[in-house]
Structure formats: structure tokens, C-alpha cells
Amino acid sequence: xxxxxxxxxxxxxxxxxxxxxxxxxxxxxxxxxxxxxxxxxxxxxxxxxxxxxxxxxxxxxxxxxxxxxxxxxxxxxxxxxxxxxxxxxxxxxxxxxxxxxxxxxxxxxxxxxxxxxxxxxxxxxxxxxxxxxxxxxxxxxxxxxxxxxxxxxxxxxxxxxxxxxxxxxxxxxxxxxxxxxxxxxxxxxxxxxxxxxxxxxxxxxxxxxxxxxxxxxxxxxxxxxxxxxxxxxxxxxxxxxxxxxxxxxxxxxxxxxxxxxxxxxxxxxxxxxxxxxxxxxxxxx
Numbered sequence: 707x708x709x710x711x712x713x714x715x716x717x718x719x720x721x722x723x724x725x726x727x728x729x730x731x732x733x734x735x736x737x738x739x740x741x742x743x744x745x746x747x748x749x750x751x752x753x754x755x756x757x758x759x760x761x762x763x764x765x766x767x768x769x770x771x772x773x774x775x776x777x778x779x780x781x782x783x784x785x786x787x788x789x790x791x792x793x794x795x796x797x798x799x800x801x802x803x804x805x806x807x808x809x810x811x812x813x814x815x816x817x818x819x820x821x822x823x824x825x826x827x828x829x830x831x832x833x834x835x836x837x838x839x840x841x842x843x844x845x846x847x848x849x850x851x852x853x854x855x856x857x858x859x860x861x862x863x864x865x866x867x868x869x870x871x872x873x874x875x876x877x878x879x880x881x882x883x884x885x886x887x888x889x890x891x892x893x894x895x896x897x898x899x900x901x902x903x904x905x906x907x908x909x910x911x912x913x914x915x916x917x918x919x920x921x922x923x924x925x926x927x928x929x930x931x932x933x934x935x936x937x938x939x940x941x942x943x944x945x946x947x948x949x950x951x952x953x954x955x956x957x958x959x960x961x962x963x964x965x966x967x968x969x970x971x972x973x974x975x976x977x978x979x980x981x982x983x984x985x986x987x988x989x990x991x
Contacts, residue, residue, distance in 0.1 A: 707751055710823045712815035714746040715850055715991060716800045717807040717843065718874075718955040718962050720917075721905050724889075724897045724924040728858075732842065733889055736902045737855040738909070739846050740867070741991040742874065746812055747797040750819040755791035757783055765798035768812070774840040778813040781836065782820045792820070801984075803882030805956030810843035818848065834860065843956075850991055854906060867909055869990040872918070875947075875963040875972060878984040879939040888925055888957035891932060897924040918964050921953035929958040939983050946975050 721738035728734060753760070759779040763769045779792055794816065800808035817837055821828045828836075830848060837844030842859030852867040900922050908917040930937045936959050943952060943963060951964040965972060976985045 708823065710750045710819045712748045712750065712819040714748060714800070714808075714811035714815035714847070715741040716744040716811065717741055717847055718876075718960075719805070719923060720921050720953060720962075720964075721900075721902065722923040722925065722956070723899050723902055724892055725899070727893050732858040733892070734857060735842075735855070735859065737859075738852070738865075738902075738905060739855050740852045740869065741850050742876070742988045743991060744800055744806070744876065744986075744988055746800050746808065746815070748812065748815045748819060749795040750816065750823055751793050752823065753791035753793050756789055758791040759783070760791070760793045761796060762793065763796040763798055765796065765802065767802060768796055768798065768809075774809055774844075775812045775816055778837070778840045778844075779816050779820065781839070782817065785836075786824070786826055788820075788824055790824075794819075801878055801880075801960070803884065804878055804960040805883070805954065805958045806960055807843045807847050807956065810837075810841045811847040813837060813840055814844050814847035817844075834862065854902075865906070865909055868912065868914055871966060872914075872990060873965050873967065874988050874990065875943075875965060875976075876986050876988050877939055877943060877961040877963070879933075879935045879959050880982075880984055881933065881935050881959050883929065883933060883936070883958040885957040888929060891928050892925060895928070898927070899924060918951045921951060921964070923954045923956075925957050926954040929954060933959065935959075942979060942983070946979075947972065 717739050719737050723736040725734040759776050761768050800806050817833045834845035838860050846855050846862050852865050854863045854865050954961050
């Protein structure tokens with residue numbers, strides 16, 4: 707039996723502007739997104755149960771509930787009149803509700819995997835259109851390169867960025883945060899914004915070091931003000947390692963601190979503080 711294997715890499719936001727709420731309820735965004743080496747692994751195979759999608763995972767949410775991963779797979783079977791069912795095994799490593807695009811990345815991997823398994827020959831643009839129906843992060847999650855992402859997530863423009871000399875400390879407070887709730891809070895107050903064009907100029911000029919000093923997230927202060935455990939984690943990082951190159955990803959709860967190289971100070975910090983929070987070093991793709 708043919709098995710298609712797909713890697714679903716975590717995405718992080720090094721820059722995120724919330725421009726305002728649209729009439730359809732979504733928010734217009736400006737983002738600089740990158741991928742890191744943290745990933746889920748999906749195995750996708752055909753079954754004889756036409757139209758049926760079974761997900762087996764070490765993550766109970768994926769196995770037991772209706773979610774965008776199942777919805778995306780069922781749409782693909784139905785829309786392309788595929789006379790088959792699917793079994794999808796997901797080895798889950800990306801934490802849920804952490805601002806790392808976990809379920810969106812899994813959904814993107816399902817779209818890519820079904821495209822390969824049934825030789826649908828879909829363009830990346832077509833796959834992005836499909837993904838946007840189920841999550842604003844899915845279009846970017848279909849690609850594995852740095853990009854400028856705008857609109858609600860549907861406008862994805864590749865940008866060259868040399869991050870080969872950098873690693874990142876990924877910090878997670880082990881707390882689920884609802885994206886819907888964070889944007890509800892954001893709708894009730896004025897969010898801070900920065901000029902993305904300045905950021906893009908720094909990236910295109912090759913001044914990665916200066917660009918990383920400009921990391922920013924419009925939602926960060928809202929989350930920190932409303933989630934005490936996230937605030938405690940950020941304060942711990944700042945007091946021990948400083949605030950430079952430190953930013954929240956997505957709508958939280960994870961933070962990333964970009965580092966030029968491993969150092970004993972950071973490794974010692976991880977060893978001492980991995981009880982209440984989860985701290986790990988990762989590489990950029």
C-alpha cells in the first residue's frame with residue numbers, strides 16, 4: 707500500500723501588524739513569517755471506506771474531534787470526486803494553541819499529501835485557495851520559505867532572508883490560548899503598529915541583524931496583559947537574557963528569542979527553568 711509522508715513544520719511570526727477588523731469579521735494583517743525545524747510528521751494512505759477520514763494521533767484533539775485537518779481532508783475527497791477513504795497518522799510535536807500554526811501546518815500537509823497520493827497535479831495557488839477555506843495560516847503553511855504575508859493570510863510573497871547564522875530559543879508557557887479570544891480582545895482596543903516597509907527594506911538589504919532588532923507583534927501586549935502565565939514567562943526571559951530579538955509568535959502563547967549562536971548562558975537558563983515552562987533550542991529551515 708502506498709504511503710505518502712509529509713512534514714508539517716511550525717511557523718513563527720518575526721513581525722505581525724494587526725491593521726484592523728474587516729466587515730467579514732476577519733482582521734487584515736501584515737506579517738513576516740518563517741519556518742523552524744520543529745515539525746509534525748504525517749503518514750497518509752488510502753482506505754476502502756469511501757469518503758471516510760480516520761485520524762490516528764498521539765494528540766487526542768486530532769483523534770477525537772472534528773477539526774480543520776479532518777475538514778480539509780474530507781473537502782479534498784469530495785471536491786475532487788476521489789473514490790477512496792483516508793487514514794492519516796499524525797505524530798504531533800507542535801503544541802496546540804501556541805501561535806506556531808500547528809493545526810494549520812497539519813492541514814497544509816494533508817493538502818500536499820492528497821495532491822501527491824492521487825496525482826491531482828494541483829498548483830500551489832490552487833492548494834492555497836483550498837487551504838484558505840479552513841484557516842488563514844494554511845496558505846503560508848503550504849510553503850517552507852520566509853515570506854511577507856498580508857490580507858487575512860492569502861497573500862504570500864517569498865522573501866530572501868539569510869538566517870543561517872542564527873538559532874532560536876522557543877519558549878512555551880504550556881498554556882493554550884484561543885486565537886479567537888485574542889482577536890476579540892484586540893477588537894476592543896487600539897493595537898500598536900509599526901511600518902512593515904522599513905522591515906522589508908532591512909531584509910532586502912541583507913541587514914538581518916538590524917531586522918531582528920525590529921521584531922514586533924501587535925498582539926503581544928494584549929496577551930501579556932490578559933494571561934498571567936505568559937507574562938511571567940516573558941519577564942523571566944527578559945530578566946535572565948534580555949529583551950533583544952524577543953517576540954511573541956502569532957496570537958500566543960509561544961515566544962521566540964533569536965540568538966546568533968548557542969551559548970552557555972542560554973543553555974544554563976534552559977536547564978534551570980524547564981519545569982513550569984518549556985524552553986528548547988531550534989534551527990530555522
